[in-house]
Amino acid sequence: MATHDYVIDNGTGQAVRQDINNVLQAILTNNSNGTSPSTTQAYMFWADTANNKLMIRNSSNNGWVELLQLDGTITIENGSASAPGLAFRNDLDTGIFHGATGDLRITTAGSEVMRIENTNVGIGAGLTSVPRLLTLKTGTQFDGIRLLNGSDQTVAELGGADTDNDTGLITLYNNNGGKVQFNANGTCFINNTLGFVVGSDNTVRGMGTFVNTASDCNVAITASNTGNSQLLLGDEDADVGKVQYAHGDNSMRFNTNASESLLLTAGKTLHIGSNETGHPNFDDLNVGTTVSGDHGITIFSNPSNSGTLAFADSTSGDDRFAGFMLYNHASNYLMLKANHASVITLTSAGQVTFDASTSATQTTYGGTVQFNGFHGKFGVTGSTQGHVINFAWSSPNVLAYVDVNQIGVAATSSDYRVKKNITLQTATGIDRVKLLKPSTFEYDDYKGTWVADGITREGFIAHEVQEVIPTGATGTKDGDEIQALQTDAILSVVTKALQEAITKIETLETEVAALKAA
Numbered sequence: 001m002a003t004h005d006y007v008i009d010n011g012t013g014q015a016v017r018q019d020i021n022n023v024l025q026a027i028l029t030n031n032s033n034g035t036s037p038s039t040t041q042a043y044m045f046w047a048d049t050a051n052n053k054l055m056i057r058n059s060s061n062n063g064w065v066e067l068l069q070l071d072g073t074i075t076i077e078n079g080s081a082s083a084p085g086l087a088f089r090n091d092l093d094t095g096i097f098h099g100a101t102g103d104l105r106i107t108t109a110g111s112e113v114m115r116i117e118n119t120n121v122g123i124g125a126g127l128t129s130v131p132r133l134l135t136l137k138t139g140t141q142f143d144g145i146r147l148l149n150g151s152d153q154t155v156a157e158l159g160g161a162d163t164d165n166d167t168g169l170i171t172l173y174n175n176n177g178g179k180v181q182f183n184a185n186g187t188c189f190i191n192n193t194l195g196f197v198v199g200s201d202n203t204v205r206g207m208g209t210f211v212n213t214a215s216d217c218n219v220a221i222t223a224s225n226t227g228n229s230q231l232l233l234g235d236e237d238a239d240v241g242k243v244q245y246a247h248g249d250n251s252m253r254f255n256t257n258a259s260e261s262l263l264l265t266a267g268k269t270l271h272i273g274s275n276e277t278g279h280p281n282f283d284d285l286n287v288g289t290t291v292s293g294d295h296g297i298t299i300f301s302n303p304s305n306s307g308t309l310a311f312a313d314s315t316s317g318d319d320r321f322a323g324f325m326l327y328n329h330a331s332n333y334l335m336l337k338a339n340h341a342s343v344i345t346l347t348s349a350g351q352v353t354f355d356a357s358t359s360a361t362q363t364t365y366g367g368t369v370q371f372n373g374f375h376g377k378f379g380v381t382g383s384t385q386g387h388v389i390n391f392a393w394s395s396p397n398v399l400a401y402v403d404v405n406q407i408g409v410a411a412t413s414s415d416y417r418v419k420k421n422i423t424l425q426t427a428t429g430i431d432r433v434k435l436l437k438p439s440t441f442e443y444d445d446y447k448g449t450w451v452a453d454g455i456t457r458e459g460f461i462a463h464e465v466q467e468v469i470p471t472g473a474t475g476t477k478d479g480d481e482i483q484a485l486q487t488d489a490i491l492s493v494v495t496k497a498l499q500e501a502i503t504k505i506e507t508l509e510t511e512v513a514a515l516k517a518a
Contacts (some may be wrong), residue, residue, distance in 0.1 A: 054313020075315025094241020
């Protein structure tokens with residue numbers, strides 16, 4: 001767990017490095033701590049370990065907004081009929097919102113049209129309560145539900161005119177003719193002939209009477225503890241559709257075209273296309289099958305809008321999308337965001353940028369990148385090299401690598417603040433310079449990195465310089481790393497030799513002048 005003020009203080013290399021590591025640790029852990037960070041910015045994350053919540057700073061930077069629970073539980077705002085907690089991007093007053101405890105409601109165009117209260121469901125405008133398992137509220141006696149077949153013939157109707165031309169509750173049709181009907185008095189007509197009664201009238205008429213005024217009326221399909229409750233939807237060939245509740249494992253299954261299409265388990269995992277299950281950490285939604293074919297999930301958006309996959313740790317505010325993957329169709333770029341800030345942007349031109357900015361056209365970018373290396377090119381329009389180039393810091397030098405081979409050293413730091421035990425050289429410079437072996441040479445083919453080019457060059461051999469000036473070259477002869485010259489060491493010895501030579505020249509000039517004067 002770590003937080004940080006996100007300011008890198010001046011200091012020694014080790015202190016600055018530790019400060020950077022502390023910043024990275026705070027970023028890596030989403031500022032996880034039992035108390036909020038002391039330094040805040042709008043849209044920053046905070047993993048509140050005391051309350052098990054992932055928070056995001058609001059846009060005014062004066063409060064925290066919960067995104068989701070740290071155990072992965074996704075939550076949304078309660079909302080209202082005019083501003084639902086879960087809405088459609090292009091229709092914000094249509095969606096789902098929360099009423100009282102155990103109360104789920106659906107709104108369209110800002111008006112509630114459906115609610116679920118615990119186990120009861122209500123449909124219709126102006127609902128104030130849902131006293132039954134299913135409650136329908138209509139505006140007039142002719143409003144209701146009508147089922148049509150493929151030829152637009154009425155198959156069944158709930159809420160309409162009955163044979164007595166008053167409010168009919170249920171009517172079943174055949175070829176648009178009413179065959180079975182229950183009227184407002186609880187009377188049933190079969191082919192317009194009185195059959196049986198459902199309601200307060202317990203007079204047996206034709207097929208019988210079913211009356212229960214003391215309790216709720218339910219439709220139930222009951223099976224054994226290990227059996228299945230099923231609703232089969234068939235045609236003349238087979239039961240091609242099925243809704244099944246398996247009491248053995250308490251799962252719900254839906255079949256289409258005689259095969260299972262959707263599975264909802266007792267563990268609240270959803271499977272679409274098969275019952276195959278992913279890793280326990282990522283099995284809430286499982287799509288597709290390993291048997292055959294390609295599978296995927298598509299998010300459709302308007303060409304001028306964006307498609308987003310969001311990650312939330314709170315049910316309110318911006319913490320509901322603390323991290324997300326966004327594709328902007330208008331500008332055709334893919335963006336990854338973490339802690340409410342863009343981290344990686346991939347443009348349609350093939351450019352990858354790393355930044356905390358949401359601008360797709362920005363030309364200055366921050367952030368750090370860790371990678372194995374990069375391929376160089378011969379100019380902007382030239383071909384790409386096959387070799388991998390990389391650099392590493394090994395104090396006090398920057399090491400240059402091509403593939404796995406160290407090819408050179410950049411050693412330019414000479415500030416007194418990074419040095420100690422400074423004394424003047426006492427060893428003779430002239431004697432050591434006389435031992436150096438300036439040579440001519442050509443590069444040879446070696447390890448696939450160095451390529452013979454037939455060009456004669458002037459220079460030194462690293463281990464020969466090292467024999468005269470121990471710090472004049474890196475590495476060791478025939479070692480794992482390719483040796484490179486340390487030019488500052490060589491230059492210091494050459495300078496020492498030049499100074500000694502100048503002293504001798506000045507002495508000779510003095511002696512010559514004295515001889516001439518005599």
